[in-house]
Amino acid sequence: MSYWLAKSEPSAYSFADLLADGVTVWDGVRNFQARNFISSMIPGDQVVFYHSNADPSGVAGLAEVVSVPFADPSQFDPQSRYFDPRASLDRPRWTSVRLSPVRQLEFVPLDVLRRVPQLQGSQLLAKGNRLSVLPLTADEFAAIVAAAG
DNA sequence: GCCAACGTTGGC
DNA sequence: GCCAACGTTGGC
Numbered sequence: 001m002s003y004w005l006a007k008s009e010p011s012a013y014s015f016a017d018l019l020a021d022g023v024t025v026w027d028g029v030r031n032f033q034a035r036n037f038i039s040s041m042i043p044g045d046q047v048v049f050y051h052s053n054a055d056p057s058g059v060a061g062l063a064e065v066v067s068v069p070f071a072d073p074s075q076f077d078p079q080s081r082y083f084d085p086r087a088s089l090d091r092p093r094w095t096s097v098r099l100s101p102v103r104q105l106e107f108v109p110l111d112v113l114r115r116v117p118q119l120q121g122s123q124l125l126a127k128g129n130r131l132s133v134l135p136l137t138a139d140e141f142a143a144i145v146a147a148a149g
Numbered sequence: 150g151c152c153a154a155c156g157t158t159g160g161c
Numbered sequence: 162g163c164c165a166a167c168g169t170t171g172g173c
Binding site for chain 3: 009031057131
Binding site: 031032033127128129130 | 153154155156157
């Protein structure tokens with residue numbers, strides 16, 4: 001089992017939205033590195049749900065991968081803001097998985113995350129990190145859950 | 150809203 | 162293959 005951190009702007013889709021929906025298609029990722037991470041997800045992988053561009057930003061809850069990776073439907077939809085004219089059904093460019101909530105966490109703001117010793121080397125805190133999906137070690141995952149109490 | 154950081158694109 | 166221009170992300 002692998003551990004991941006997925007970012008979402010809560011004004012667009014929050015952890016509360018995920019709780020309400022029960023399951024969601026994690027679509028719209030348009031970065032190759034992040035896509036490759038999604039492509040390597042398997043059902044049961046644990047996901048830290050992070051609110052970015054928020055006030056404050058931070059960790060809001062835990063989610064779980066509940067599907068194998070599949071072609072992101074939004075790339076084929078001309079009405080979608082994520083439409084990719086270079087993608088075709090037989091040559092998709094982007095990948096999605098389905099996510100379900102596991103449980104809400106006590107919110108852990110970014111300034112608290114910065115002080116967690118186990119996270120000092122994490123991609124999350126790396127300078128200039130802009131990946132919307134990134135891997136966590138089991139240690140980093142446990143430290144985040146512990147920071148939430 | 151600003152802007153630093155960084156990924157992607159495309160001309161050459 | 163280089164790199165300038167451009168677009169996007171995300172903290173503040």
